[in-house]
Amino acid sequence: MNSSLALSSATFIYALASVFYIGSFAFKKQVLAKAGFIVLVIGFLDNTLGIILRWIESYQMGYGHAPFANMYESLVFFSWTVAILYIFVELKYKESIIGVFASPLIFLAIAYASLSPDISSKISPLIPALKSNWLIAHVITCFLGYSGFALAFGFSIIYFVKPKDPDATSIFAKLPSVELIDELTYQMVVFGFLFLTIGIITGAVWANSAWGKYWSWDPKETWSLITWFVYAIFMHLRMMKGWHGKNLAWVSIIGFIAVMFTYFGVNYVLSGLHSYA
Amino acid sequence: MPGKINEKENILKKNKTIPELIWQFFCSVKLAVYTLVLIAATSIIGTIILQNGTQQQYISLYGEAFYNLIKVFNIDDMYHAWWFLLLIVILCINIVVCSIERLSITWKIIFPKQLKFNPERFRKLKNLETFTIDKTFESISKDYETFLSKTVGKVIKKQTESGMVMYAEKGRWTRIGVYVIHSSIILLIIGALIGGIFGFKASLQLDEGATSDVAFLFKKRTPVNMGFSIKCNEFDVKFYDTGAPEEFRSNLTIIENGKESFTKDIRVNHPLRYKGINIFQSSYGTARLDSVVLDIIMLPDKDVTTKTIKIGQEIQLPEDQGLFKLEGFLPHFDFRGNNLGEAFVGRITQKDGNSFQIALPTKFPAFDKMRKGIFAFVVKEFEQKYYTGLQVTKDPGVWYVYSGFILMIIGCWITFFMSHRSYFVEIKKNKTNNSEISISGTTNRNSQGMKLEIQKIVTKLKDK
Numbered sequence: 063m064n065s066s067l068a069l070s071s072a073t074f075i076y077a078l079a080s081v082f083y084i085g086s087f088a089f090k091k092q093v094l095a096k097a098g099f100i101v102l103v104i105g106f107l108d109n110t111l112g113i114i115l116r117w118i119e120s121y122q123m124g125y126g127h128a129p130f131a132n133m134y135e136s137l138v139f140f141s142w143t144v145a146i147l148y149i150f151v152e153l154k155y156k157e158s159i160i161g162v163f164a165s166p167l168i169f170l171a172i173a174y175a176s177l178s179p180d181i182s183s184k185i186s187p188l189i190p191a192l193k194s195n196w197l198i199a200h201v202i203t204c205f206l207g208y209s210g211f212a213l214a215f216g217f218s219i220i221y222f223v224k225p226k227d228p229d230a231t232s233i234f235a236k237l238p239s240v241e242l243i244d245e246l247t248y249q250m251v252v253f254g255f256l257f258l259t260i261g262i263i264t265g266a267v268w269a270n271s272a273w274g275k276y277w278s279w280d281p282k283e284t285w286s287l288i289t290w291f292v293y294a295i296f297m298h299l300r301m302m303k304g305w306h307g308k309n310l311a312w313v314s315i316i317g318f319i320a321v322m323f324t325y326f327g328v329n330y331v332l333s334g335l336h337s338y339a
Numbered sequence: 340m341p342g343k344i345n346e347k348e349n350i351l352k353k354n355k356t357i358p359e360l361i362w363q364f365f366c367s368v369k370l371a372v373y374t375l376v377l378i379a380a381t382s383i384i385g386t387i388i389l390q391n392g393t394q395q396q397y398i399s400l401y402g403e404a405f406y407n408l409i410k411v412f413n414i415d416d417m418y419h420a421w422w423f424l425l426l427i428v429i430l431c432i433n434i435v436v437c438s439i440e441r442l443s444i445t446w447k448i449i450f451p452k453q454l455k456f457n458p459e460r461f462r463k464l465k466n467l468e469t470f471t472i473d474k475t476f477e478s479i480s481k482d483y484e485t486f487l488s489k490t491v492g493k494v495i496k497k498q499t500e501s502g503m504v505m506y507a508e509k510g511r512w513t514r515i516g517v518y519v520i521h522s523s524i525i526l527l528i529i530g531a532l533i534g535g536i537f538g539f540k541a542s543l544q545l546d547e548g549a550t551s552d553v554a555f556l557f558k559k560r561t562p563v564n565m566g567f568s569i570k571c572n573e574f575d576v577k578f579y580d581t582g583a584p585e586e587f588r589s590n591l592t593i594i595e596n597g598k599e600s601f602t603k604d605i606r607v608n609h610p611l612r613y614k615g616i617n618i619f620q621s622s623y624g625t626a627r628l629d630s631v632v633l634d635i636i637m638l639p640d641k642d643v644t645t646k647t648i649k650i651g652q653e654i655q656l657p658e659d660q661g662l663f664k665l666e667g668f669l670p671h672f673d674f675r676g677n678n679l680g681e682a683f684v685g686r687i688t689q690k691d692g693n694s695f696q697i698a699l700p701t702k703f704p705a706f707d708k709m710r711k712g713i714f715a716f717v718v719k720e721f722e723q724k725y726y727t728g729l730q731v732t733k734d735p736g737v738w739y740v741y742s743g744f745i746l747m748i749i750g751c752w753i754t755f756f757m758s759h760r761s762y763f764v765e766i767k768k769n770k771t772n773n774s775e776i777s778i779s780g781t782t783n784r785n786s787q788g789m790k791l792e793i794q795k796i797v798t799k800l801k802d803k
Contacts, residue, residue: 154791155787155791186581187579187581187583187585189583189584190584190585190586190587190606190607190608191607191608193586193607193608194608241786241787242787245785245786245787245788246787248785249785249787249788252755252756253755255751255755256748256751256752256755256756259747259748259751260748263744263747263748266740266744267741267744270737271608271610272607272608272610272619273619273621273730274540274610274617274619274730274731274732274734275540275732275734276734276737276740277531279385279390279418281386284382284383284385284386285386287382288379288382288383291375291376291378291379291382292379294375295372295375295376295379298368298371298372298375299372301368302368302369302372328386332386332387
């Protein structure tokens with residue numbers, strides 16, 4: 063067993079979980095959603111194993127660093143954080159249908175890492191700037207933040223799928239109530255916001271200890287701040303009249319676009335200090 | 340809806356004075372949203388348009404007309420432009436005014452004169468759960484009271500016609516959380532302001548062996564005194580097999596009042612902090628060469644004399660043929676239109692008083708033989724030195740910023756993961772020897788979570 067085997071099998075297990083969830087939605091079979099959850103948990107365990115093995119392999123190669131150092135590793139970890147957060151949400155709220163809107167995100171992230179020709183899965187040594195204990199704290203908190211926003215995005219989509227008065231026999235009847243979607247989206251935004259805040263702060267403290275400046279308006283920093291502002295706007299709008307349901311869901315979707323741009327766009331389109339991942 | 344802000348109250352009042360109007364303008368959530376949208380949207384500009392570039396760079400990238408626009412709106416340094424700072428000032432005033440306005444209301448909620456509850460309100464709640472239990476009123480009322488006081492807090496009881504109602508609450512203080520976040524933002528901005536006014540960001544290139552007591556400010560490039568001197572004793576760079584740098588390290592000595600204070604290694608991520616000044620390893624490069632070992636060949640009989648000469652030093656040529664002065668070092672020596680690379684330049688003053696300059700490119704050690712003079716100077720060896728690129732910063736505002744960070748995390752935790760929760764339990768005596776129990780609760784956030792908690796309490800109480 064090695065990490066690349068574990069991670070590529072995790073990709074396929076996540077794909078299977080998504081198929082089960084979507085199947086349960088399309089064919090109105092609760093049992094398929096239950097199966098989807100079990101498969102998702104197996105995929106998550108496999109994903110965890112892959113990350114641990116990769117960590118060990120990096121030590122065997124003599125580089126010895128946590129597997130958070132390039133785009134491939136960050137995507138694998140992104141899948142992991144979304145998966146663990148979703149598993150928690152399903153266990154807490156006992157609502158399995160929402161897996162339809164979460165499991166594809168988990169699968170897509172890791173599939174993009176494994177299948178994209180632009181992303182190298184090679185374990186490479188750390189550049190001097192990344193050699194710091196702050197790396198682990200910074201990456202974990204940022205990605206927990208991203209995972210919250212990813213699920214908030216997934217749950218926001220439900221607003222647009224759910225018809226106003228679904229027929230009791232239609233496949234939409236099983237979708238959670240508007241109150242629950244609102245609450246779930248809000249809880250995910252809040253979770254993401256807390257961890258994005260800690261992520262930006264750990265990044266700032268790290269930057270101050272590595273470069274002597276806690277903030278230098280580097281594109282990645284600026285975009286993470288823009289993302290932070292979008293979700294701050296989300297939370298303030300929620301207190302104002304007329305901002306709920308689809309209106310607010312749009313803000314959560316714009317927020318997730320900002321997350322995606324912070325994550326990928328800055329690396330591919332703009333240049334800056336964060337060129338590694 | 341709970342938590343929605345009522346801004347009507349103020350609007351109803353007519354004939355307001357100007358200060359009242361200003362106050363009202365700044366205490367709206369709408370203003371906060373607009374300002375945040377503007378800050379977020381304009382921040383994008385600085386990630387797309389080059390920041391702190393030169394005039395030539397802007398003109399070649401965007402053209403003359405656009406360059407003028409960039410200059411007018413300071414887009415070349417937009418995060419310090421007046422209009423961007425104005426947005427931040429508006430946000431600050433907004434936060435302060437809003438917080439003062441709302442805190443007076445929240446304060447009364449947090450510290451009520453007397454805890455009151457309205458049973459009728461709790462009976463109508465959506466999350467109300469009702470069940471009957473095969474126990475008498477007397478046997479369970481005490482049990483439930485202890486349960487409530489243990490899991491929640493102090494219990495308030497009221498007798499009703501058919502039994503009793505109990506009320507308990509927790510987390511009233513957590514309503515302060517949002518004010519903690521808002522004050523943390525103010526603290527961050529104060530810290531940034533202090534850093535901007537009293538701090539500096541500078542850089543310094545030190546050749547191995549060199550000493551400096553000044554660094555050069557970013558952008559302006561003017562020198563700033565550090566209050567002590569830094570000497571770079573040695574620089575060292577290690578590479579991975581892949582050729583990528585693994586680590587660079589400078590050995591620095593701090594010299595104060597002419598005396599060596601201490602010596603320390605700095606690496607990337609491991610800076611040196613001394614007297615409020617931070618010294619960071621940021622880059623490195625090859626330094627200008629300062630001494631060279633030359634073979635001086637007398638051409639007729641090929642007698643070789645070897646000499647080590649420093650830049651600026653003058654030596655006697657063998658057999659009293661005159662003087663040779665090593666004048667300097669050129670990184671790019673141009674020879675008839677060809678760049679021959681690094682070269683030493685020297686001046687020969689012959690004993691007849693004739694003086695001329697010669698060049699000694701390091702890549703072509705025997706270059707000087709082509710001159711066909713009495714002597715040929717051959718570069719035998721030279722010591723390749725590095726320079727270390729240091730970043731020197733001072734930021735007295737950093738502790739305010741760090742306190743702001745800690746406050747913000749605490750505030751977010753309180754605001755998002757804690758809530759003010761009230762619990763209501765009603766016990767009704769039934770004619771047969773059983774009792775009817777109703778449980779409900781309110782919260783200032785996460786009503787779904789509250790519903791789940793009420794259901795959990797129901798299962799627990801049923802088992803009692």
